[in-house]
Amino acid sequence: MAQKKRGLGRGLESLLSNDFDDTPESGSELVELELDALRPGRYQPRRDMDAEALEALAQSIRTQGVVQPLVVRDADGGYEIVAGERRWRAARLAGLATVPAVVRPMADEAAMAVALIENIQREDLNPLEEAAALRRLIEECGMTHAACAEAVGRSRASVSNLLRLAELVPEAQALLRAGDIQMGHARALLGAPTALQADLAARVASRQLTVRQTEALVASAMAEKDVESAPRQSNRLVRFEHELGETLGAKVTVRSQRGGRARVVIDYPNAGELDNLLDRLK
Structure with a gap:
């Protein structure tokens, strides 16, 4: 029988208090490790590391050193980075031979949660990377939306929007990943049907629209779609509208409905006109 996976929604605070901190505690040690002894973590949520930002971090490390230790765990004769891969890569660019690190015993599940949460809290993931990290916390670590929101310092609405x-x-x-549109644009585009999203996104990016302009563009596209999809009135119903309107002396609208039914709407401007209309119907 398969063992049920343990979720992290409960007990998350105790997990992070022991594993997320990069200061040495019981069961861990602060050491200087050679760069070649380290390898990237398997749970790193970042897909791309901006070369310019990495060089800026390397320049900072050249002048100030690595101020914040990496968090690592033992792995096959070396060490796996749990938190701090950017610092490790920047240290290599800066020409360092070693980096300070906290070596911590850590299970796979805890390492995944720490790596994902650490990256999200730093706010330098793109929205799609952040969304993917949140989904892994939910699906692989068994965390609830509320627990995710609390762990990464976001509102539940923000977490839900990212997951969408x-x-x-x-x-x-692709446009969002490249930075050609932003999270606000993406949220607006989610209000459009799938068939319209690619074209609308391209227009937003090429015209460099604001979020408000994007919302207006989506609303306009939806209105056009509604008009195109609205059933056309048959000549018979159009004639009926006209003749009934003339007979009653009021505006009449007839709309086709399912099952061969129709809905008749008679407009009247005031109570007096309504009395006249009732008299005509008697």
């Missing part, structure tokens, strides 16, 4: 980015078409996701 998976509903964007690939073309829109």
